[in-house]
Amino acid sequence: xxxxxxxxxxxxxxxxxxxxxxxxxxxxxxxxxxxxxxxxxxxxxxxxxxxxxxxxxxxxxxxxxxxxxxxxxxxxxxxxxxxxxxxxxxxxxxxxxxxxxxxxxxxxxxxxxxxxxxxxxxxxxxxxxxxxxxxxxxxxxxxxxxxxxxxxxxxxxxxxxxxxxxxxxxxxxxxxxxxxxxxxxxxxxxxxxxxxxxxxxxxxxxxxxxxxxxxxxxxxxxxxxxxxxxxxxxxxxxxxxxxxxxxxxxxxxxxxxxxxxxxxxxxxxxxxxxxxx
Numbered sequence: 001x002x003x004x005x006x007x008x009x010x011x012x013x014x015x016x017x018x019x020x021x022x023x024x025x026x027x028x029x030x031x032x033x034x035x036x037x038x039x040x041x042x043x044x045x046x047x048x049x050x051x052x053x054x055x056x057x058x059x060x061x062x063x064x065x066x067x068x069x070x071x072x073x074x075x076x077x078x079x080x081x082x083x084x085x086x087x088x089x090x091x092x093x094x095x096x097x098x099x100x101x102x103x104x105x106x107x108x109x110x111x112x113x114x115x116x117x118x119x120x121x122x123x124x125x126x127x128x129x130x131x132x133x134x135x136x137x138x139x140x141x142x143x144x145x146x147x148x149x150x151x152x153x154x155x156x157x158x159x160x161x162x163x164x165x166x167x168x169x170x171x172x173x174x175x176x177x178x179x180x181x182x183x184x185x186x187x188x189x190x191x192x193x194x195x196x197x198x199x200x201x202x203x204x205x206x207x208x209x210x211x212x213x214x215x216x217x218x219x220x221x222x223x224x225x226x227x228x229x230x231x232x233x234x235x236x237x238x239x240x241x242x243x244x245x246x247x248x249x250x251x252x253x254x255x256x257x258x259x260x261x262x263x264x265x266x267x268x269x270x271x272x273x274x275x276x277x
Contacts, residue, residue, distance in 0.1 A: 044105055044273035047095055047251070050076045055096050063126040064148070065090040065257035077109070077270035080116070080255040086263030090255035092119065092126050100248040101277040104205045109268040110135040112161055112168040115260055116267040119147065119252035120207050120214065121245040128245065128252065129226075131205055131216050133267065136260070137161060140176075142191065142203070142216050142223035144183075149244060150235035153180055154224055157188040168197060181233035184225040194221040200270075208277060210247040211238045 047055060051073060058068030068091035070083035083089050099120075110116050113136050122128035127148035132140045132155065143155040157173045173188035186194075195201060195218060204217040211228030228238055253269050255261065 043275045044103070045275070046271075046273050047097070048078060048270070048272040050270065053078070053093070056093050057096060058093055059091050059124055059126060061124070063091065065092065065126065065254065067091055069093070069255035071255075074268070077107075077268040078253065078272075079266050079268050080253060081264070081266045082255055082257075082261050086261075088257055088259050088261070090257035090261065092122070092252045092254050094119075094122055094124065094250035094252040096250075098248040098250060099207075099274060099276070101208045102206075103275045103277065104207075104251060105202065105271065105273045106205075106269055107200045107202050107271045108133060109200045110141075111262070111265040111267065112136065112163070113262040114265045114267050115139070115256035117145070117147065117254040117256070118203065118205065119250070119254060120205060121212065121249035122147075122252040123245065123249055126252075126254075128249065129207075129212065129214055129228075130254075131203065131214075133254075135159075135267075141195070142218050143185070144214060144216070144224060144226045146235060146241065149241045150237060152231070152233045152236035154183045154185070154226055154231075154233070155180060156182075156185050157191075159188075159192075170197060171195065181231065183227075183231065186221055186223050190221055191218065191223065194219045202271075206277075210245075211242045 053071060053073060066089035069080055071078060071080050071093045080093060110133055115136060116133040118131040118133055119128035125148065130145040130147040132143055132145050134140050137160045138158045140155040140158060146152040155176050156179065158176050159171050159173050161171055162169045171192055173192060202219055206215040213228065214226040216223045
């Protein structure tokens with residue numbers, strides 16, 4: 001930014017002081033910075049209106065997790081559970097719209113014990129790259145899993161819960177055994193510090209390319225970087241997955257099928273926004 005001579009002349013003596021020069025520069029630059037931040041925020045467009053499930057649909061045919069699960073809007077959030085509760089019948093809720101390269105912001109609040117997931121490049125068969133939301137003992141939130149696409153994963157640690165009288169008190173973590181192929185990741189201690197127990201948390205996911213590079217964040221902490229062009233973990237076939245999923249797909253949330261989902265437990269999602277890249 002260039003300062004005009006008349007701006008400097010207003011403060012002929014003060015301008016000679018380094019601290020004052022810095023203060024004046026920051027004062028002039030701050031509005032520009034705030035404008036830039038607001039513009040970046042405005043690039044994110046909501047894909048959930050907070051009132052209805054318009055623009056979303058359940059898996060149209062039975063998949064491995066079930067016929068679709070139960071999905072409603074409660075208190076401004078998408079709420080998913082098995083249908084009926086405790087039956088083992090789950091499924092996925094997908095956007096009607098397909099997304100290619102994008103960044104996603106989404107708030108999530110899973111009940112302890114649920115096995116959920118955030119799907120990207122998803123199709124109606126439930127095949128996708130999944131950001132795991134396995135919120136249970138030996139679970140993980142934030143790393144990548146190949147749902148219906150080979151079962152590969154990047155989780156370096158598992159989370160466990162300490163409960164009292166049926167309420168989750170805190171989480172701890174242990175290294176995953178056997179350890180997966182190494183990808184850039186946060187440590188378990190960093191994740192535990194970032195995650196808010198019994199509260200809403202904000203996830204961010206960036207998806208670019210085919211095979212994609214996928215980066216995940218939780219509450220501003222970069223959790224994992226997956227490079228689909230280089231990853232060589234067990235179960236991953238880059239060409240096959242790219243052909244199966246294609247360059248674009250739905251964004252989806254999951255209710256896992258089977259008896260592991262606690263009776264009456266839910267996973268909730270809100271403030272769902274996308275920025276196309």
